[in-house]
Amino acid sequence: TVQCLLDSGADINRPNVSGATPLYFACSHGQRDTAQILLMRGAKYLPDKNGITPLDLCVQGGYGETCEVLIQYHPRLFQTIIQMTQNEDLRENMLRQVLEHLSQQSEVQYLKILTSLAEVATTNGHKLLSLSSNYEAQMKSLLRIVRIFCHVFRIGPSSPSNGNDMGYNGNKTPRSQVFKVRKVYDVVRKIDVKEMNFTKHAFINQTSHEQEPLELLWHSLDEWLVLIATELMKNKRDSANITSILLKQKGPDHQDAAPTPSFAAAGTEGRKELSAHAGESKTYDVAGKQEACADCQDVISMTANRLSAVIQAFYMCCSCQMPQGMTSPRFIEFVCKHDDVLKCFVNRNPKIIFDHFHFLLECPELMSRFMHIIKAQPFKDRCEWFYEHLHAGQADSDMVHRPVNENDILLVHRDSIFRSSCEVVSKANCAKLKQGIAVRFHGEEGMGQGVVREWFDILSSEIVNPDYALFTQSADGTTFQPNSNSSVNPDHLNYFRFAGQILGLALNHRQLVNIYFTRSFYKHILGM
Template sequence: MERAMEQLNVQLNRLTRSLRRARTVELPEDNETAVYTLMPMVMADQHRSVSELLLNSKFDVNYAFGRVKRSLLHIAANCGSVECLVLLLKRGANPNYQDISGCTPLHLAARNGQKKCMGRLLEYNADVNICNNEGLTAIHWLAVNGRTELLHDLVQHVSNVDVEDAMGQTALHVACQNGHKTTVLCLLDSGADINRPNVSGATPLYFACSHGQRDTAQILLLRGAKYLPDKNGVTPLDLCVQGGYGETCEILIQHHARLFQTLIQMTQNDDIKENMLRQVLEHVSQQTDSNYQRILTSLAEVATTNGHKLLSLSSNYEAQMKSLLRIVRIFCHVFRLGPSSPNNGNDMGYNGNKTPRSQVFKFGKGLIVDVRDMDLPCFSYASAVVQPLELLWHSLDEWLVLISTELDRKCGDATSSSPGTDIASLLLKQREADPSVAMETPALLPPSLDPEVVMKTPEAYVDGQDVISMTANRLSAVIQAFYMCCSCQMPQGMTSPRFIEFVCKHDEVLKCFVTRNPKIIFNHFHFLLECPELMSRFMHIIKGQPFKDRCEWFYEHLLAGQPDSDMVHRPVNENDILLIHRDSIFRSSCEVVSKSTNEKLKQGIAVRFHGEEGMGQGVVREWFDVLSNEIINPDYALFTQSADGTTFQPNSNSSVNPDHLNYFRFAGQILGLALYHRQLVNIYFTRSFYKHILGIPVNYQDVSSIDPEYAKNLQWILDNDISDLGLELTFSVETDVFGAMEEVALKPGGTSIQVTQENKAEYVQLVTELRMTRAIQPQINAFLQGFHTFIPPSLIQLFDEYELELLLSGMPEIDVLDWKRNTEYTSGYDTEEPVIQWFWDVVESLTQEERVLLLQFVTGSSRVPHGGFAFIMGGSGLQKFTIAAVPYTSNLLPTSSTCINMLKLPEYPSKDVLRDRLLVALHCGSYGYTMA
């Protein structure tokens, strides 16, 4: 029995040893392999396993491995494996060993906030003053991440809290940059130098301001931080403004009052983004009413100074003009934010302290209008905040009066002395008559037109037009500034009565400016585009400019503020694609357009037909082309054909379709969208309808488009004396409404008012308006509502009805010679190739309709843009019609790539084969897209 027990114990011991051997992995002898066995255990802090493996091993615990040459102690410190870290330290791991970047285990523990690891490393004499390759110490890492609790423990072991990294930055610099308030306080309490500059001269305050760290900047300023620029002269305030950090700017100004004027002067610096300045001034102005008043008054003073410089011919026009308008834009932005703004919903007759403000507008001499007599909110133009600008407006008014006087003198006496002398004498008279003007004149007048200078050199000013050439742009810029200031004090959409009176007063001079340089309208006279009443005064001058110039102005202002993009929007997801069904193109288009936002449609259009793969510019062009044909489809009863059979106008009986007004609105959207993106539509309207779009009154001659015989009768009435003809006409007409005749009065009581020789012109006009306007007014209004979604009325009025047709529908005829001149060849074709010569022979023999089909087949559109084939658009801009060679095989048809306007023409063996294949392609393949 004892022997049996002894044998059993031996077997158990063997089994135990065997199990141990099976459970334990011995470390490989080479360090490279061993370290990768230990590393995952160290990362997981499996200290018992690590201890067993190291027990009888010859492994070097300081072995550096990997690309960065770190030891296992680095790994433990980085991962917070405290037990393994202590084990390694006990086995002789070096706490100050540096990896390839110069980092010790203490650096890594500090960076990751491993407090226990930091403590153990310090117990084993880790050196807190060691710098890595960038000069960073452990306290830098703590400061970067705002680990204040650990910093308190570490600074006790630091010999120099202001140790610098390679850029001369201390821990205080980086703590300030990252806005760690408690860390900043800890470092300051530990003796950190608050004004220590780095290698570029940047102090901790500079770093705080560079990232808009308001609270950190506040701490530094309260502790006595100096306001110092860097070596390039960039100040903390510069940094705050560049970043739009209004709160930090406010702190700086609170501690250094002189910086307020510096901030105001920055509005003249073109290197600083205007939107950043707005953010800063907006914040500062909103803190107190006194801040608001002070900022506006200061901005007004700076604007006035810049305006006077602009009026000096010796100044740089471009620089001064940009500076003035920039300051005024900022002024208006801040003004609209305050209690005096007419748009903020407050009582604008009072400021924040409920102090009554003046309620009058000052117009010209002797003219004062009390706004209480107007249906407007109460506010004052002549309040203290804008009073400094009155000097500039006074100077502007003087200039325009002087030029007007000179123009009148020139018209009245062509042989009189030079205008410069007369202007000089007028100025001298003003000085004598008004001593206050005498004090102002030297400061307000340009040196080159100072009276004494002009009188000494009258030959320099030969006629009044020279004075206009020298001053028009400068004065126009000041007028723009005046308009902006007036507008910011009016409710949205209203033009200031004061400014209207100003334009009326100086009407002739302003017209003279525009006549000499029409671009002034679009550079400075924005008020004309925003105020139809004023625009009407200048319209004849604008309409006199070349159509091409007006098109450029139109699109320049239409697309202002839109991001640059390709003509076709490339969507980021399927939801941005307009998916259209060909079998219901009108209804499906109406549905998808209504679901899309106007802003997305302005940015670009992507169209795909259901069941087809093709996308791109050609598909977009075809969509507009086909959809415009559907708009005039009789099935929708929206438009009726005119007497000439080629043009259309709204159907007065369109209400037979219950959704007719919604459809008219959609039709307006499509035409507006086409014009916005410079796409052509395959539809021509009557001249009267183009007039309705433009807001031009119709006349009796427009009636001929729908009823030529009736128009002749109206003409006859106007041309002949009807006194004794016994026509017995009254101011009423009979109109067919769904087959029933109804009598409609042309004006109140019209059925009993006889038409006479004296009032026949009125009768003709009223009849015209009834037939051409009143009968379809709801349809016109709905159409314009959609059209104006994309095309502002103020811009489209730059054109007449004939030009609008060109813009919308292109040239009605196809000029083959122009087409041929503006065609390019590729893939082996040139003008001398027989196939190319046969092709043009065939094109010349085609009917106009077949040429349209060919153009539509290749480009996706059946219209030629204004200017001819040289201006055909492709997927990324202008893209000429192109013909590319394709190897011929039997019965092969021509194909096309509409996105690049390319016809892929096989090398046919004869002209007859080419003509046959081309006609088959045109009549059978002009619709539908697949991926090429």
């Protein structure tokens, strides 16, 4: 249709009353082929009367393939997309979708996108570290860009499309692409972090070429933390000196009065004057050191949040290069090096743990170093953080739902609830179980939240049932630990796995489970 209209002499750049051109409309609907035809025939890249451009519409809709066509004819738009990552009005997931598509076109394009994102993140990071910038805006911008960077980094490039899989709307057409596995891990070896007495096998990654711009930011971060550490050490020495001076001044007042020899009047006046000058000198010394201590505290107050946000960005970049569940050795070394400063930040503002220092709750190796501070935080705050990150990125769903597919209902027998539940859960789709659970007892019609609560309650008692030999009571008689003789039950491994699934589902869906394990077992689960 578009070809026919153009062949008939239609004005390719004719706008409507709002200034929208045919190219504008094609981009607003993600019509990749139409946009390509218009650009091939000389369509101009024009905004509407409100200043909204065709690229704006493509990014807002997440139309990566249409963006690709625009960039082919207007290469300058590539940098425009990179700069859009700083625009809070654009949805982050749409930007990810666009950049993900563009990065999959070739290895060169992939590296170009990552390098450009790293440069923008570095610029934002340096602005954040400059105390004159707006903290809230710069912090959000930096973390947003770093999240996008990490997403693209993990996806990696793919083989270019042969062009045969594009339909009318290329953005919606499924593509069969073979993803290349990007080698980001150099060698597996043992590392020994002396300060942590921590030795384990870990993947040691090379500094990627595309992350080189960020190294400037990490270097600045390191310098800031070293500077604050120096000030803290100086502050401690000054505090000790102040205490010493005050004690010396206070000492004579508490000493018993002793008889003093008689001096001539002139000599007495001279001694009084000398004593007065010495007292003034000590007073000035104490005042100066107290002022220096106050200045140090002011510096920490002004920089703590800014530096913490950059530390979070550093952690995210280190983590995206590691296998899931493994902490970057480089980041562990970083925390060990700046341990005193980080503890100072956390002690001054414990909420920073939940705002920026997520690594203290995600990495068992680092959690132990701050455990006394974490334990001191309100349990409610820790729970909120846990569930906020547990369901991050997941679609909203009810804890209990009535599945469309009858096969998704967990049909269990009440008289053999443990065995039958183990069987149906092992066959169920894990993703659907995380979204919601529907339980029905065989021969009963009841379903709903009450039935699910009853199911969890009964299973929590059955898990520690001595007949299954999975757990035994500890010496205190109130907590349980794994039974060393569980092998007497031939299905003990399957049952242990099932018990873990039930406890995980209970956590995921905020269900109470009436089981208390020993602290050593909890630590073992956490890998501590």
